Every structure is written in structure tokens, then in C-alpha cells.
Amino acid sequence: MQDEHEISGSKGSANFVWRCTNCKKEHSASFLPSAPKSKSTAPLPYSSSSQFSSFVTLDCRGLEFTEFHLRRGKWVCEGEDSGKAFQIDWDELAQEGEERWDDYDEDKGETVGVSELKSKVERA
Structure with a gap:
């Protein structure tokens, strides 16, 4: 930041x-x-786990x-296998009544999506 x-x-x-x-x-x-002594801005890897990261x-x-809203602003996501970049505008999707994002990764020939986002705030 x-x-x-x-x-x-x-x-x-x-x-x-x-x-x-x-x-x-x-x-x-x-x-x-x-992480201590880390300045990494590396993206979080894909996970189908129900564990929070x-x-x-x-x-x-x-x-x-006390709260964090994941579906706000703009995100840049990367295809897990292809590395293709995708732009997500959550504010635009919210105006359309959408709570998930879906697209098609032409490089891999697969659908991609972001859904079921949850967040929690904890004291470190």
C-alpha cells in the first residue's frame, strides 16, 4: 500500500x-x-478449502x-493453470445484482469464476 x-x-x-x-x-x-520481514504482494493461491486464509x-x-467487504472495488485474478489475467469490477457486478463473477479462459478452454466469498476479522 x-x-x-x-x-x-x-x-x-x-x-x-x-x-x-x-x-x-x-x-x-x-x-x-x-509475514515477518516480508514485503510480498504475491496473490493468494486458489483454494477450494473452507478454511480462511x-x-x-x-x-x-x-x-x-469489524467488517471487510470482499465484493467491493476492482480485482485482478489469474487463471490457475493458464496465468491469463482477468479483471473483475465488483461494483459494476453489484449494480447488476450479481454476487459472483464468471468468465471463460480461452487459453485453457475452461470456465472460471469467483463465488461464495466470505470474510472475517480477527485480532492478530
Whole structure:
């Protein structure tokens, strides 16, 4: 994550800085590497498992994230075997009432899709 904002009264910065209009305190969150001393942005591999995979760690100061919406924004996905890139615009699909994405991988001659997305937020 490239966007960094200065934290008032500090030499530090964070990816997200928010000032509460009621208490006037400043709160922040920063993305941490997925593994110690790792700066990897490698994609998560395909999994048909019902197990959750950790894909983001946040250092939160004065705030707590309680939900994460997977079906927002734009994604770039890669065909598991072909490596072909696919663009997914979840906001556009939501306007059409879709909760899944499907396409055709011409390189492999197979249908591809993303569905049944679930997320949970846990303390690290």
C-alpha cells in the first residue's frame, strides 16, 4: 500500500488516518507485511478449502475494524493453470445484482469464476 498520511503530533505516518468529530482524537491504521520481514504482494493461491486464509494484517491505533467487504472495488485474478489475467469490477457486478463473477479462459478452454466469498476479522 503506497498511500501514507502524516499522524498529527508524531513523526510517524499511516495508510489510514481519521479524526473523530466528537472527541477530536486522531486514530490510524497501517498495513503490515503478511509475514515477518516480508514485503510480498504475491496473490493468494486458489483454494477450494473452507478454511480462511490470512491476506492482510493491520496495525490499528485507537480504532478497530469489524467488517471487510470482499465484493467491493476492482480485482485482478489469474487463471490457475493458464496465468491469463482477468479483471473483475465488483461494483459494476453489484449494480447488476450479481454476487459472483464468471468468465471463460480461452487459453485453457475452461470456465472460471469467483463465488461464495466470505470474510472475517480477527485480532492478530
